[in-house]
Amino acid sequence: xSVPKTMFEKVWxxxxxTPQTKDTPAVIFxxxxxxxxxxxxxxxxxxxxxxxxxxxxxxxxxxxxHSTPTRTEQVFGGAPISIESAAKxxxxxxxxxxxxxxELLGLQDARRGIVHxxxxxxxxxxxxxxxxxxxxxxxxxxxxxxxxxGIGTTEVGHxxxxxxxxxxxxxxxxxxxxxxxxxxxxPKDLILAIIGKVGVSGGMGYVFEYRGEAIRAMSMDQRMxxxxxxxxxxxxxxxxxxxxxxxxxxxxxxxxxxxxDWDAMVAYWKTLPSDKSASFDKLVEIDASSLEPMVTYGTxxxxxxxxxxxxxxxxxxxxxxxxxxxMGLTAGQAIGGAPVNVVFVGSCTNGRLVDLRAxxxxxxxxxxxxxxxxxxxxxxQEVKRRAEAEGLAEVFKAAxxxxxxxxxxxxxxxxxxxxxxxxxxxxxxxxxxxxRQGVGARTLLAxxxxxxxxxxxxxxxxxxxxxxx
Amino acid sequence: xxxxxxxxxxxxxxxSTNIDTDQIVPARFLTTxxxxxxxxxxxADWRYDADGKPRPDFILNxxxxxxxxxxxxxxxxxxxSSREHAPWALVDYGFQAVVSTEIADIFKNNSLKNGLxxxxxxxxxxxxxxxHPGAEIEVDLASSSLKIADRPPVAFPIDAFARYCLMxxxxxxxxxLSKDSEIRAYESRDGL
Ligand code: SF4
Numbered sequence: 001x002s003v004p005k006t007m008f009e010k011v012w013x014x015x016x017x018t019p020q021t022k023d024t025p026a027v028i029f030x031x032x033x034x035x036x037x038x039x040x041x042x043x044x045x046x047x048x049x050x051x052x053x054x055x056x057x058x059x060x061x062x063x064x065x066h067s068t069p070t071r072t073e074q075v076f077g078g079a080p081i082s083i084e085s086a087a088k089x090x091x092x093x094x095x096x097x098x099x100x101x102x103e104l105l106g107l108q109d110a111r112r113g114i115v116h117x118x119x120x121x122x123x124x125x126x127x128x129x130x131x132x133x134x135x136x137x138x139x140x141x142x143x144x145x146x147x148x149x150g151i152g153t154t155e156v157g158h159x160x161x162x163x164x165x166x167x168x169x170x171x172x173x174x175x176x177x178x179x180x181x182x183x184x185x186x187p188k189d190l191i192l193a194i195i196g197k198v199g200v201s202g203g204m205g206y207v208f209e210y211r212g213e214a215i216r217a218m219s220m221d222q223r224m225x226x227x228x229x230x231x232x233x234x235x236x237x238x239x240x241x242x243x244x245x246x247x248x249x250x251x252x253x254x255x256x257x258x259x260x261d262w263d264a265m266v267a268y269w270k271t272l273p274s275d276k277s278a279s280f281d282k283l284v285e286i287d288a289s290s291l292e293p294m295v296t297y298g299t300x301x302x303x304x305x306x307x308x309x310x311x312x313x314x315x316x317x318x319x320x321x322x323x324x325x326x327m328g329l330t331a332g333q334a335i336g337g338a339p340v341n342v343v344f345v346g347s348c349t350n351g352r353l354v355d356l357r358a359x360x361x362x363x364x365x366x367x368x369x370x371x372x373x374x375x376x377x378x379x380x381q382e383v384k385r386r387a388e389a390e391g392l393a394e395v396f397k398a399a400x401x402x403x404x405x406x407x408x409x410x411x412x413x414x415x416x417x418x419x420x421x422x423x424x425x426x427x428x429x430x431x432x433x434x435x436r437q438g439v440g441a442r443t444l445l446a447x448x449x450x451x452x453x454x455x456x457x458x459x460x461x462x463x464x465x466x467x468x469x
Numbered sequence: 470x471x472x473x474x475x476x477x478x479x480x481x482x483x484x485s486t487n488i489d490t491d492q493i494v495p496a497r498f499l500t501t502x503x504x505x506x507x508x509x510x511x512x513a514d515w516r517y518d519a520d521g522k523p524r525p526d527f528i529l530n531x532x533x534x535x536x537x538x539x540x541x542x543x544x545x546x547x548x549x550s551s552r553e554h555a556p557w558a559l560v561d562y563g564f565q566a567v568v569s570t571e572i573a574d575i576f577k578n579n580s581l582k583n584g585l586x587x588x589x590x591x592x593x594x595x596x597x598x599x600x601h602p603g604a605e606i607e608v609d610l611a612s613s614s615l616k617i618a619d620r621p622p623v624a625f626p627i628d629a630f631a632r633y634c635l636m637x638x639x640x641x642x643x644x645x646l647s648k649d650s651e652i653r654a655y656e657s658r659d660g661l
Contacts, residue, residue, distance in 0.1 A: 085500035152579035
């Protein structure tokens with residue numbers, strides 16, 4: 001019998017071109033390299049400067065999402081992209097992809113979308129693969145049992161040129177989720193609670209593996225929400241073992257293997273889950289059944305409380321005091337009822353179809369409160385088409401929300417979709433850092449359900465009051 | 470890259486915990502397609518007011534920060550996004566080392582690739598540095614230690630390979646390219 005291995009260790013071992021030694025890191029082969037307009041230009045410049053070629057065009061895919069407009073007239077109507085430097089960046093990506101032979105899902109491509117949403121949709125994200133992208137939320141793809149992590153632009157250049165990365169082996173941490181989530185409590189609430197528990201640097205140096213009943217019960221869309229925010233606890237990656245749900249999602253996606261190849265892949269995927277007696281370097285346990293909808297109150301995702309709770313009193317702690325001053329909130333204040341000016345539903349955390357359905361369920365037959373601006377931005381054009389086909393777009397528009405083309409949008413406010421100074425935004429994205437959604441913007445992270453309920457009431461609200469019994 | 474042996478400088482101290490990459494370079498500056506000139510965007514929202522005027526109370530706008538090449542930051546500096554624009558901005562501004570008790574993973578990797586030394590030290594030394602802004606210190610790569618006058622040197626961890634690359638001015642891409650035959654062997658083995 002060989003030594004029992006964790007899923008991470010199996011995937012790692014299968015990708016060692018050369019193993020780690022005392023003097024050098026391991027050389028790890030990358031099965032899928034996703035890239036976008038913001039973190040790639042300097043990498044292509046590096047290739048050009050050194051006279052290098054793209055090593056594996058077949059394993060490389062580019063899309064545009066971060067600085068890309070979400071206004072239909074700018075995407076399809078021929079109107080100029082409002083930010084000149086963003087337009088230039090988008091043109092540069094087109095040029096680079098053409099010159100180096102990278103497949104690009106361009107501005108008007110029906111398959112375009114946020115990089116972490118299109119990989120799974122196309123069926124390129126698969127169990128057991130190593131997947132990288134110049135973006136920290138690459139951890140999303142770990143929901144399929146892939147080893148997926150974010151890299152910097154220099155490393156983007158390494159992968160373009162060699163299809164490999166130099167890596168030191170991280171440690172493993174099992175996140176054991178016991179029990180079931182209650183109605184109205186979502187995977188977003190679970191991951192916010194996990195980050196609250198572990199802390200924003202608690203996962204540093206680790207690859208998480210999420211396990212347990214509540215995880216198994218989730219759809220792929222929901223598992224992606226959990227893995228997406230692994231980086232918010234400082235972890236290198238997050239993984240979930242592939243199972244029937246994973247296979248059912250991937251079957252018949254455009255780029256998944258077909259026929260005999262499919263059967264062979266499924267057989268391989270079944271070998272991936274961690275062996276029963278495999279040991280992890282660290283274990284974190286959390287009880288899903290005790291959780292409530294969660295909302296952040298501060299300036300990092302670990303500053304989080306149940307929507308029925310109060311902001312803790314940590315006056316005297318510099319991080320807390322600075323966060324309260326920035327947010328304009330006070331220690332001990334009930335978070336429910338806090339003011340809301342903007343509501344954003346979207347991003348690679350919660351911009352998939354299940355998320356839009358969840359928000360629409362709350363909004364159906366209701367209007368958003370006067371004075372509140374609500375933006376619903378599908379994570380991809382595919383999500384957009386499906387949401388329109390199901391009538392979700394009509395629900396959003398009838399409620400008074402704006403319905404846009406896909407992209408990162410207000411998650412990081414690069415494309416001009418921003419929250420103004422001092423305004424409160426309830427957002428389904430993943431970061432509530434100072435200025436993330438715009439200079440001086442105040443972000444409260446929550447689930448799509450909580451975001452929609454807060455839009456209806458015009459203040460931070462518990463979504464459970466809107467859910468049909 | 471130029472080889473680095475040691476960095477000796479006065480420190481700039483920014484004691485905040487969790488200084489994330491959105492603070493180091495706000496997203497609106499990421500539409501650039503070059504690495505150069507990002508020093509102007511470094512800590513932009515802390516450094517300038519709404520009209521773009523320097524805020525006099527921000528440390529980088531004070532004369533004592535002039536010429537400092539070592540940044541001492543609170544715990545968990547560099548958390549958040551993978552944008553390499555963060556170390557590019559720090560380097561473009563003139564910093565050569567970042568010192569803290571915890572430095573986020575991707576930021577640390579990105580820094581090493583740009584000749585910006587991530588120096589992780591113990592809490593007591595960190596507390597001393599925070600309490601003594603502007604202290605003249607030395608980051609010595611050969612001995613992987615931080616030297617502060619009158620205090621015993623403090624060892625900091627650094628990956629052996631990264632240190633070798635920094636000290637000899639070798640870049641990792643060169644190393645990876647030299648593994649071409651191993652990569653080919655891997656590709657044919659796996660039928661990739
Ligand atoms: S949606 Fe937000 S977190 Fe996701 S890739 Fe885009 S900017 Fe990054």
